[in-house]
Amino acid sequence: MTISFSDLPIRDEFRGMTPYGAPQAPLPVALNVNENTHPIPDDVATDIVDSVSLAVRDLNRYPDREFSLLREAFAGYLGHGLSAENVWAANGSNEVLQHILQAFAGPDRTVMGFGPTYSMYPLLTQATGAQWFAGERGPDFSLTAASAVAQVEEVNPNVILLCAPNNPTGTPLPLDVIAAVYDATDGIVVVDEAYFEFAPHDAPSALTLLDGRPRLVVSRTMSKAFAFAGARVGYLAADPAFIDALRLVRLPYHLSSLTQVAALAALRHADTMLATVDNIVEQRDRISATLTALGYRPYESWTNFVLFGGVADPQATFLALYERGILIRDVGIPGHMRVSAGTEEETTAFLDALASLEF
Incomplete structure (x- = not known):
């Protein structure tokens, strides 16, 4: 049957x-x-293959649970005075977001975004047992500080997901909107910068807002600009206390040795990859x-x-x-x-x- x-x-x-x-x-x-x-x-691929080949010899051992070298490399790539203690990584930015929602959403909690936006947000939310609430954008899919704040104050969500620039519309999100939303809530504010490398070169990142905002998170991915979609590597920057919270929900040794060394090799060639x-x-x-x-x-x-x-x-x-x-x-x-x-x-x-x- x-x-x-x-x-x-x-x-x-x-x-x-x-x-x-x-x-x-x-x-x-x-x-x-x-x-x-x-x-x-080709030269980057060769370095990645060589790095993976060396790591294969030690696959009888668990990987570095804290993926310390990779976190240091991501901090160096992001700059803005960040250190390894500010960085987290997982198997794609979807798992990064999943960790956040597992730690800060869940039953009897609400997650909010502004639609249309990334279709995985409500799915990840529902998987934790939380309620998804879709706010609204303007006719051109833009979002103003006044509109965002009014909607956030009405819903009072536990987690807010801001896609910047937005998927599937491509719309940029000004930093004043992010700052205003942060000030309007006691919840977690996640800025998903999966596509940030394609923004104008002089566009400021939400990373510039992290200092003094312990509930603000900036998520990135290697899938897009780094051409690393098949490797499944995402990461975020936040206050070290926020990183500690994610350790409560991650699976043991969630980033394989092969993933770690492949990502490290790609980051060594960041200029070439980008x-x-x-x-x-x-x-x-x-x-x-x-x-x-x-x-x-x-x-x-x-x-x-x-x-x-x-x-x-x-x-x-x-x-x-x-x-x-x-x-x-x-x-x-x-x-x-x-x-x-x-x-x-x-x-x-x-x-x-x-x-x-x-x-």
């Missing part, structure tokens, strides 16, 4: 839900999950300009993707591009779609295919 998981004694709040997952297909041009489509340079960022930004801006010329409405983006409106039939557009070997994303916003900035060749293929569609 075949059953579904809903036939099992699963938690009530999970009934009717479906697992997270973006479409995966072996198409020539995959621009749907905001990956860095540039491969890791060398593609300017090219990706160039292609992102090219996409926006061409979409405008084609009659669509692209939104301002500080990320490696573009959300665009004016799509009469997102599902038909998705399928038509799919048939042409191109994968982009219907993110569930009516009349809108999202596309990642790829290489010049991938971007050209997408734009040419989109221009050829007739509905």
Whole structure:
């Protein structure tokens, strides 16, 4: 007899839900999950492989539970006077966020974000038994300090998740909004800077706000700008006391030896790994300009993707591009779609295919 998981004694709040997952297909041009489509340079790949090969010899031993060298390396990369005591890491930024919610959310607690935003936020929230509350953004998906504070004061959440810049819209988030939200709550404020490296070079990070704000957290990932999505490495910066709280919920030895040495090797080559960022930004801006010329409405983006409106039939557009070997994303916003900035060749293929569609 075949059953579904809903036939099992699963938690009530999970009934009717479906697992997270973006479409995966072996198409020539995959621009749907905001990956860095540039491969890791050969010299960096060689160093990573050599480092992993050495670590394999000691796989009979548990890894460094505190991943001390990696935390030091992340602190050095982030700067702003941070030390290893300010840094935490896990298997992707989703696990970083999961640790935060396990420690500070849970039953009878509320987590708040401002929709539309990253679709994993409510899923991670519900997994801890907490209640997700979606605040609202403006018509252009922006968020002002006054609007954010008013909504936070009404909900009084235990944890606030601010995606900066925002996924799936690409919208930047001014620091005054973050500071105002922090002052308006006694809860934890998490600034998710997964795409920060794609922002303008002079854009200030929320890391500049950490001093004197022990309830403020800044999360990052190596998946995007570092082209390290397959390695699953995320990290955060916060007050050392906050890091101590996360130790209560992490699994023992949660970062494998191989993950640690691979990430360390990538960080040793940070300049090389990030060398593609300017090219990706160039292609992102090219996409926006061409979409405008084609009659669509692209939104301002500080990320490696573009959300665009004016799509009469997102599902038909998705399928038509799919048939042409191109994968982009219907993110569930009516009349809108999202596309990642790829290489010049991938971007050209997408734009040419989109221009050829007739509905």
